[in-house]
Amino acid sequence: MIQVKRLKLLLVVASVVIVACGGSSSSPSTPTAPTRSASVPRILLGGQSSAFFLRSFLPEALDFTNIDASINVYLTNRDFAESARSTPLLAFVWWGGSADVEMSITEYAEKLRALIAIARSGNGELPIRIVEIPDFPVRANVREAQRQVGSDPRVEFIPTADLPWADAAGHLTTEGYQTVRDRLYKSLGR
Numbered sequence: 075m076i077q078v079k080r081l082k083l084l085l086v087v088a089s090v091v092i093v094a095c096g097g098s099s100s101s102p103s104t105p106t107a108p109t110r111s112a113s114v115p116r117i118l119l120g121g122q123s124s125a126f127f128l129r130s131f132l133p134e135a136l137d138f139t140n141i142d143a144s145i146n147v148y149l150t151n152r153d154f155a156e157s158a159r160s161t162p163l164l165a166f167v168w169w170g171g172s173a174d175v176e177m178s179i180t181e182y183a184e185k186l187r188a189l190i191a192i193a194r195s196g197n198g199e200l201p202i203r204i205v206e207i208p209d210f211p212v213r214a215n216v217r218e219a220q221r222q223v224g225s226d227p228r229v230e231f232i233p234t235a236d237l238p239w240a241d242a243a244g245h246l247t248t249e250g251y252q253t254v255r256d257r258l259y260k261s262l263g264r
Contacts, residue, residue, distance in 0.1 A: 115162045117258075118193060120148055121170030124205070124245060128169060131255040136161060144173040145185045149192070159196040165262055166193035169205035171216035172244075182219035190229065202229040203258055208244025209235050230261050 116136040119125055126139040138154050140147060148154055148170075158166070168189065174182055186204070194200045204224045207213055224231025237250035246254065 115164040117164050118154075118158060118161070118166040120154065120166070120168050120189075120193075121205070122172050123243070124207070125167070125169035127245060128167075128205075128251050128254060131251050132167075132258075134164065135167075136163075142173055143170070145170060145182070145189060146174075148189055149185060155192050155195065158193045161196070163193075163197060163200055164264075165201040165203055165258075166190070167203045167205065167258060169207070171207045171220065172213065174216055175212050177215060177219075179215045179219045179222070182216050183222050186219060186223045187226070190223070190226075199228060201262060202226075203232050203261060204229065205232045205254060205258075206234045208239070210244065232257050232261065 114134070116134050117132055118138065119129055119132060119135040120138045120140075122139065122143065123141045126141055129135045129137050129139060136157055138148070138151070138157070168186070171182065174185075177185070190202050193202065204220050206220060207217060209217065221231055223229060232254065234246070234250070234254060237253055238247045239245065239250070240247045
């Protein structure tokens, strides 16, 4: 009797797993994990810790965040370049620069434009969104470079100075990240 109940419970659990993985409980096929279609456009997301926290608000994000990475890491990242070249993209969103505060405005702007060229390697018309890093004096060069590049064709600068901070490092509150997401979507006509 106990073995029959265990067998019934096992069959119920197996049916739930099969249905959850995209099959049907009456199908004899092997269950497979659900996959996202390669043709569904994604948002290529790069940058540091603020981009890392933003990713949970962007379900279509193709995540290349790296909490402490300089822009130089992205300029040499083959996986990033291959994803930009081969993935259908809605946009490239960059929210980084805190690791690059020692760069001059000109140097950072040149590197950001080079990164944009990599992001556009699969689509020369790809919309680019640069999210403003927090307004600390030490980051003034990077912010100014972001603003300059943000005025380039098909590039848009997304301001954040008016949003609430959650900590002294310049990370936003949950509402702040939601507002950034909303500004990104609005800028992309979504």
